[in-house]
Amino acid sequence: MKFDAIIIGGGLSSLVCGIRLQEAGKQCLIVSAGQNALHFSTGTFGLLGRLPDGTAVEEPLLDIPKLPENHPYSKIGIERIKEYAVGVIPFFGKYGIKLCGFNGANGWRFTPMGTFKPAWLALEEIPFFKSPDEVIGHKALIVNYAGFMDFNSVFIAEGLEKKGLSCRIESVKLKVVENLRANPTEMRSINIARVMEQEECWKEFGRTVHSLLKDEDVVVVPEVFGLNNPLVCDWVREMIKANVLFVGTMPPSVAGIRTQKLLKKAFENIGGTFLMGDEALGSSISDGAVTSIKTRNLDGTLLEADDFVLASGHLFAHGLVASTGKIEEPVFGLDVDFVPDRNGWYDKNFFEKQNYLGFGVVTDSRFRAFRNGSLVDNLYVIGSEVGGCNSLNEGSGAGVAIMTALRVADEIIGG
Amino acid sequence: MEKKEVSFNNFEQCIKCTVCTAYCPVVPVNPRFPGPKQAGPDEERLRLKNKMFFDENLKYCLNCKRCEVSCPSGVNIADLIQSARRRYSAATPTLRDTMLANTDVMGRLARPFAPIVNSMVATKPVKAVMDVVLDIDKNRTFPNYKAHGFVGWFNREARSKQAAYSKKVAFFHGCSTEFQHPEVGKAFVEVMNAVGYGVELMNEECCGVAMIANGLWNQASRHAKHNVAVFEKMVGEGLPIVATASTCTFTMRDEYPHVLDIDNSKVRDSITLVEKFLFDLIDAGKVTLVFKKDYAARIAYHIPCHMEKLGWSIFTKRLMQMIPGVSFTVLDSGCCGIAGTYGFKKENYEYSQEIGRPVFEQIRALAPDFVCSECDTCKWQIEMSTGYKVLNPIVILAEALDLPATTAANRR
Ligand SMILES: Cc1cc2nc3c(=O)[nH]c(=O)nc-3n(C[C@H](O)[C@H](O)[C@H](O)COP(=O)(O)OP(=O)(O)OC[C@H]3O[C@@H](n4cnc5c(N)ncnc54)[C@H](O)[C@@H]3O)c2cc1C
Ligand code: SF4
Numbered sequence: 039m040k041f042d043a044i045i046i047g048g049g050l051s052s053l054v055c056g057i058r059l060q061e062a063g064k065q066c067l068i069v070s071a072g073q074n075a076l077h078f079s080t081g082t083f084g085l086l087g088r089l090p091d092g093t094a095v096e097e098p099l100l101d102i103p104k105l106p107e108n109h110p111y112s113k114i115g116i117e118r119i120k121e122y123a124v125g126v127i128p129f130f131g132k133y134g135i136k137l138c139g140f141n142g143a144n145g146w147r148f149t150p151m152g153t154f155k156p157a158w159l160a161l162e163e164i165p166f167f168k169s170p171d172e173v174i175g176h177k178a179l180i181v182n183y184a185g186f187m188d189f190n191s192v193f194i195a196e197g198l199e200k201k202g203l204s205c206r207i208e209s210v211k212l213k214v215v216e217n218l219r220a221n222p223t224e225m226r227s228i229n230i231a232r233v234m235e236q237e238e239c240w241k242e243f244g245r246t247v248h249s250l251l252k253d254e255d256v257v258v259v260p261e262v263f264g265l266n267n268p269l270v271c272d273w274v275r276e277m278i279k280a281n282v283l284f285v286g287t288m289p290p291s292v293a294g295i296r297t298q299k300l301l302k303k304a305f306e307n308i309g310g311t312f313l314m315g316d317e318a319l320g321s322s323i324s325d326g327a328v329t330s331i332k333t334r335n336l337d338g339t340l341l342e343a344d345d346f347v348l349a350s351g352h353l354f355a356h357g358l359v360a361s362t363g364k365i366e367e368p369v370f371g372l373d374v375d376f377v378p379d380r381n382g383w384y385d386k387n388f389f390e391k392q393n394y395l396g397f398g399v400v401t402d403s404r405f406r407a408f409r410n411g412s413l414v415d416n417l418y419v420i421g422s423e424v425g426g427c428n429s430l431n432e433g434s435g436a437g438v439a440i441m442t443a444l445r446v447a448d449e450i451i452g453g
Numbered sequence: 454m455e456k457k458e459v460s461f462n463n464f465e466q467c468i469k470c471t472v473c474t475a476y477c478p479v480v481p482v483n484p485r486f487p488g489p490k491q492a493g494p495d496e497e498r499l500r501l502k503n504k505m506f507f508d509e510n511l512k513y514c515l516n517c518k519r520c521e522v523s524c525p526s527g528v529n530i531a532d533l534i535q536s537a538r539r540r541y542s543a544a545t546p547t548l549r550d551t552m553l554a555n556t557d558v559m560g561r562l563a564r565p566f567a568p569i570v571n572s573m574v575a576t577k578p579v580k581a582v583m584d585v586v587l588d589i590d591k592n593r594t595f596p597n598y599k600a601h602g603f604v605g606w607f608n609r610e611a612r613s614k615q616a617a618y619s620k621k622v623a624f625f626h627g628c629s630t631e632f633q634h635p636e637v638g639k640a641f642v643e644v645m646n647a648v649g650y651g652v653e654l655m656n657e658e659c660c661g662v663a664m665i666a667n668g669l670w671n672q673a674s675r676h677a678k679h680n681v682a683v684f685e686k687m688v689g690e691g692l693p694i695v696a697t698a699s700t701c702t703f704t705m706r707d708e709y710p711h712v713l714d715i716d717n718s719k720v721r722d723s724i725t726l727v728e729k730f731l732f733d734l735i736d737a738g739k740v741t742l743v744f745k746k747d748y749a750a751r752i753a754y755h756i757p758c759h760m761e762k763l764g765w766s767i768f769t770k771r772l773m774q775m776i777p778g779v780s781f782t783v784l785d786s787g788c789c790g791i792a793g794t795y796g797f798k799k800e801n802y803e804y805s806q807e808i809g810r811p812v813f814e815q816i817r818a819l820a821p822d823f824v825c826s827e828c829d830t831c832k833w834q835i836e837m838s839t840g841y842k843v844l845n846p847i848v849i850l851a852e853a854l855d856l857p858a859t860t861a862a863n864r865r
């Protein structure tokens with residue numbers, strides 16, 4: 039089966055690249071072994087929150103030129119990054135994904151730990167502030183579902199109290215959510231969100247919270263609304279009649295899952311083919327170019343294309359695989375950049391910079407991969423799999439995914 | 454195919470991300486079902502310690518495999534659930550479950566009386582009795598049993614003509630083609646013959662999927678062993694095993710080893726669906742299809758759950774899109790709620806209709822000429838719930854093809 043381009047992986051980078059290519063009339067196939075990092079997203083996109091030396095970044099576009107030469111952003115070049123950056127909000131907007139930002143400057147997300155973290159853009163329902171000192175209100179009512187452990191009212195209260203708000207904590211029992219408590223390990227954001235999709239349920243929640251409200255001007259609730267329709271968040275706000283903050287819970291992320299669904303639907307609606315639950319197993323390479331790949335499900339059917347894009351994620355997504363002393367890319371056997379001494383891979387303090395997160399596939403300036411030291415002409419690498427940056431440390435995860443995806447799509451479209 | 458299990462059905466690979474739960478159709482409608490993560494990898498850990506951790510509510514799992522398709526870690530979640538039922542369930546199948554599970558026996562019993570049986574099960578008093586005595590929901594419509602089956606037709610009308618073909622396939626027709634929808638089998642033979650392949654039937658048994666669902670484990674294993682032995686003989690003679698039903702195909706490829714522990718490794722990769730078989734031949738330039746000039750239809754495609762799991766809907770899409778005059782819309786993928794015999798049971802009827810609602814709503818909104826689907830139980834569910842006709846892709850293809858011209862194009 040022949041396509042213009044085949045993309046391996048089904049996450050943010052893959053979908054952005056696939057949509058861009060389909061829009062330009064290229065016939066694309068996406069093969070994805072399962073769901074992806076969007077399901078664990080904070081609901082915000084980072085472009086650059088910190089320089090590699092730890093300096094905080096306020097205006098990503100001003101600091102990107104300071105990045106080292108082999109950083110993916112440096113390979114793309116600041117002029118292109120600026121052009122792509124302006125296009126991000128309209129690109130997602132066209133497919134029903136509303137992103138909010140502060141004209142390119144970093145904003146601040148309120149975390150489930152009660153702290154503020156920088157980010158570049160936020161999905162519409164995520165509380166996102168211009169500065170951590172922005173006045174939110176005076177009194178806050180924090181409401182959780184009884185028995186829901188992935189939303190910690192106490193941490194949130196502590197965070198808000200530091201900002202000078204006085205807080206009151208309440209929990210609500212709704213029959214439909216109580217049902218979920220029978221299966222404690224499944225009492226997660228997504229389960230509640232699926233119940234809260236039903237009109238009677240979000241209305242009952244809205245009514246209940248409204249009746250608990252005394253003189254508070256801020257209400258904080260878990261982000262479990264709008265799994266399919268983000269308007270539900272607005273409707274809940276209207277019912278409660280206060281400044282309602284939908285604060286992220288532990289993953290899975292409701293806003294992230296919705297984003298994934300919308301991007302996948304957009305890709306398919308403009309003619310793309312998406313194989314969900316299938317896995318690229320191996321490839322044929324001749325004369326320095328990939329000719330076809332094989333997948334687990336389509337045994338016997340060769341998948342051919344002019345260009346191939348590897349977007350299969352980092353270690354967490356199995357795009358890279360670690361064994362003792364070695365990190366490998368399993369589908370093509372590409373060259374990976376890592377330090378040979380395993381002791382240099384990680385810091386024992388979980389919250390410190392972890393070097394292993396900076397490992398990735400070696401690419402040239404156009405994001406083409408190398409195998410045994412030689413360039414593979416038509417195989418590009420995008421997203422978190424690309425070497426040259428530690429995106430968790432820099433707060434550049436979604437940014438690297440989107441920018442490399444757009445760059446490679448343009449490379450393929452250009453010829 | 455490379456084996457990637459590190460532990461039984463990969464359960465140790467679970468990273469507790471709960472993504473599977475986000476895609477399980479039962480979770481939002483039935484609070485008694487623990488959900489894929491808890492019922493699968495979480496409880497497997499406990500069950501291995503002590504079987505008292507087995508929860509009979511696992512029976513609410515549809516075995517739709519949507520959890521597995523979404524899992525980023527390759528955990529065979531539904532296989533864990535089904536094999537836990539096999540290993541630990543103390544429930545004995547009721548008369549109703551046994552009747553529903555034995556699709557083949559029921560078909561054989563009903564056949565001689567088909568007109569009477571069909572009109573009887575369609576009447577209110579009989580439905581009421583079935584509802585009370587058997588717990589088969591009274592709102593359910595039953596598929597019609599046909600008085601003359603597919604195999605009888607094949608023996609009378611088609612068998613003698615098959616010797617003329619040098620290339621051959623072994624056709625696994627399955628129960629519903631034999632008892633309810635012989636037109637699917639006839640369409641298969643017509644199309645295969647037109648593209649230059651002869652058809653052979655085998656001494657097949659029901660694939661056993663309904664027995665697995667209803668806890669008739671020994672019987673399911675007997676059927677599986679029988680079929681694997683029959684397939685080994687055919688494959689040994691160089692014939693691929695080709696089927697028209699996605700669930701039978703999936704069951705024989707993957708449930709035999711994963712749930713029933715029956716080794717099918719010699720034949721697994723030779724068991725295929727007609728859509729994949731035809732597409733691969735066309736793609737390789739070995740077969741040409743010639744379509745009627747005046748065929749036109751607006752088709753909505755419902756992808757059955759097991760077709761999603763197989764990952765083969767791409768072949769059906771490609772084939773249907775080859776037909777000029779067809780406008781083809783793929784519905785948002787979702788379970789129709791029937792899951793074989795699940796939706797026939799009184800205790801599941803409402804869940805079943807609730808699970809399928811988004812699919813029915815999309816079909817009504819599109820108002821297609823008909824719906825395309827590879828699964829006959831999806832067909833019954835969608836026809837009953839929406840009033841729209843559902844056709845197997847091979848039936849659509851047989852209708853759309855200019856058969857004499859296709860035959861001529863492939864005669865070489
Ligand atoms: C837990 C977590 C939370 C994060 N949160 C944020 C956040 O809030 N904001 C932010 O900006 N960034 C975040 N990131 C960073 C994140 O990596 C990027 O934002 C981005 O989503 C990465 O997208 P991707 O397309 O590169 O890879 P992924 O989203 O990881 O997708 C890789 C895909 O490839 C598939 N795959 C792997 N191997 C194969 C194969 N052989 N065949 C077929 N498919 C295969 C996987 O199943 C997966 O679907 C987070 C990362 C993680 C791990
Ligand atoms: S999706 Fe897979 S890894 Fe995640 S909780 Fe479910 S079984 Fe575990």
Ligand code: SF4
Binds near residue numbers: 476480488517520
């Ligand atoms: S097989 Fe289907 S019903 Fe069963 S747990 Fe998985 S998703 Fe849920």
